[in-house]
Amino acid sequence: MHRWILIFLFITPGAVFSQDVPLVNAHAHNDYEHSHPLFDAIANGFNSVEADIHLSEGKILVSHDRPDRSAKTLESLYLKPLDSIRKVNNGSIYPHSAIPFFLIIDIKTDGAETFKALRDILSNYTESLNRGDKSGAVQVFISGNRPFDLIISDPYHLTAIDGRPSDLGKGFSSALMPVISDNYTNIAAWSGKGTPSAKDIEAVKRLAGRAHAENKKLRLWNIPDNPQAWQFLLDCGVDLINTDKLEELNTFLTSGKPR
Numbered sequence: 001m002h003r004w005i006l007i008f009l010f011i012t013p014g015a016v017f018s019q020d021v022p023l024v025n026a027h028a029h030n031d032y033e034h035s036h037p038l039f040d041a042i043a044n045g046f047n048s049v050e051a052d053i054h055l056s057e058g059k060i061l062v063s064h065d066r067p068d069r070s071a072k073t074l075e076s077l078y079l080k081p082l083d084s085i086r087k088v089n090n091g092s093i094y095p096h097s098a099i100p101f102f103l104i105i106d107i108k109t110d111g112a113e114t115f116k117a118l119r120d121i122l123s124n125y126t127e128s129l130n131r132g133d134k135s136g137a138v139q140v141f142i143s144g145n146r147p148f149d150l151i152i153s154d155p156y157h158l159t160a161i162d163g164r165p166s167d168l169g170k171g172f173s174s175a176l177m178p179v180i181s182d183n184y185t186n187i188a189a190w191s192g193k194g195t196p197s198a199k200d201i202e203a204v205k206r207l208a209g210r211a212h213a214e215n216k217k218l219r220l221w222n223i224p225d226n227p228q229a230w231q232f233l234l235d236c237g238v239d240l241i242n243t244d245k246l247e248e249l250n251t252f253l254t255s256g257k258p259r
């Protein structure tokens with residue numbers, strides 16, 4: 001679908017959405033690498049997307065590696081469109097859901113310097129942001145180079161923190177740290193083929209239980225990206241399925257296959 005059609009569908013009053021409510025388990029890994037960043041994810045019902053950012057010549061640019069001249073800004077790819085969608089849908093991203101939409105921002109450059117520039121940009125979108133009170137349409141949280149002190153001391157609470165297993169048990173609230181994330185290979189060895197071992201099942205379940213005990217969600221990246229692995233992760237309590245396969249995960253989650 002062409003970008004202008006997607007924009008029409010999502011920011012035109014009365015538009016027909018392909019997904020009226022979000023798939024709360026669906027997370028778009030490196031979302032900006034898809035043909036239509038953000039819009040492809042929302043068209044497939046994803047409620048969580050990830051954007052890698054770099055501070056370059058005073059601009060916040062979205063790119064996995066060092067950005068070139070073709071890189072787009074975080075504001076143009078994500079913040080402005082989400083704000084427009086929020087206005088059309090009376091305060092939410094999906095027309096029949098008040099669940100906050102997750103925007104994970106992975107800082108690739110210096111954490112403190114980049115966060116300060118990011119904070120200035122986010123301050124223009126405070127009406128869209130969920131700042132711990134569950135009323136905003138978009139929950140932004142910081143991954144990668146996480147400047148803990150700056151995030152925690154921000155008086156406007158514009159962002160939260162993408163946690164790690166080592167952050168559990170340290171008293172961080174779920175408002176400050178809504179998600180715990182880790183590399184799948186740090187937890188389990190199963191390749192996504194055959195049957196996972198009892199050891200791997202127990203390891204993932206144990207981590208999910210620790211996160212849930214603090215009212216936090218669990219996300220694992222670098223997963224085996226196939227339906228068998230998705231089912232395994234859901235069965236073990238993983239909340240956000242980290243995928244590059246938007247349409248395939250949509251079909252999986254909406255076809256009645258997940259048990």
